[in-house]
Amino acid sequence: MILTSTFLHELELQRIPSLTAFPEDGLPHSLDGFPALQDLSIQDCKSLESIFISETSSSQSSMLRKLTLHSCNALISLPKQMDTLTTLEELLVSNCDTLRSLPGLDTLTSLKSLHLWGPQGLMLSFSEGPCLPPNLQSIYIESPRITVPPMTEGGFQRLKDLSRLTIAGDMVNALLKEPLLPISLVNLSISKLSTTKSLKGNGLRHLLSLENLTFSKCSELESCSKDVFPSTLKSFRFNDCSALESLSEDTLPSFLKRLSIWRCPLLEAWYENKEHWSNIAHIPVIDLNGNRHTSPVTVI
Structure with a gap:
């Protein structure tokens, strides 16, 4: 039903204990020029393990502007196909304590705002090369395992448009x-x-x-x-x-x-x-x- 909702702009899923993945066939896509899903929020879905993004039809996800993940404690990593989210402008991840990695984060060239709060297991190191999107304007980061080594091209210095930073x-x-x-x-x-x-x-x-x-x-x-x-x-x-x-x-x-x-x-x-x-x-x-x-x- 969700995948055939070609007029759907915003979708919020909350407190669905049976939800383990979303969805295997990709996100709702546009039809006859109408915009596809632009705002996806998944909160308090304790069994969610993965978010699939179709590799075969990147147009299905190309209209997504904002992705929010909150208190999804079974989620280990974001999808490997992050580079298909070519229009994503906001990414908010909070209280996903089992999250370990953010693959392809640096490929999100449209991302303007990044919010990472409380993922206790997340390891994000700038010493391994660029790991942040290049056009970020606003960052909020609070995670105990994010490391910042001395002077690296993969760190904050390469973010020429960054105007707002909150860091803890x-x-x-x-x-x-x-x-x-x-x-x-x-x-x-x-x-x-x-x-x-x-x-x-x-x-x-x-x-x-x-x-x-x-x-x-x-x-x-x-x-x-x-x-x-x-x-x-x-x-x-x-x-x-x-x-x-x-x-x-x-x-x-x-x-x-x-x-x-x-x-x-x-x-x-x-x-x-x-x-x-x-x-x-x-x-x-x-x-x-x-x-x-x-x-x-x-x-x-």
Whole structure:
């Protein structure tokens, strides 16, 4: 029934315990010029082991724009025929804890957005050559087994259009030490640095297009070294960094427009001191955990 639905644009399958594969004959295809399936979402299908894409008729899958896989814990790998998904623009994979590999990921030349969250078994190493699609604009990666070796052509640097990156875990340590990120980045969010006590290195200073930077849930982070951040920053945010004690005057970029500090009790206490408050008084917008403070600047 699904395969003959030539007018079907979106399909969402949820909580189907008997579903083990989808489907062997490929995805619904177009008829008489009408678009085929464009948005496929499979969620909480605990027995799903594989997703087939027809090798004999690539036109059947050529209209798919978005693929979402969530909590499919029997899924070991994505289909080997990923290169037939020539129009795929968004790929979201979350809580698929048995997922081991993403074959052919680098062949998805139309992919603009990649979201990988929580696949505990996924091993993705940039040391084995290009493994990311070349035209990505937005990436969210949180997986403990993704590795980033020093300076490699298969890594982030080759992504010339990447403007937004959200990345979590101690794999970020390598990115902070060396200039491995593309200079096209405008928005960068870093979270869950569980072993990093001080931000050091020159991994961020070359990002002269970077405007918005966020550190979240970095439980051990205590301080930031001088000249770590690019001068182009306009917005700086710290969320749930409970060990962060202070920010020296020369740590923050001179032309910063907004500083947000949320649930960082030691840092909030630091700026209760009027002497330390003067170090940030030049910033036009300051948000300290939603509390108003007396300052010559606009405080929200």
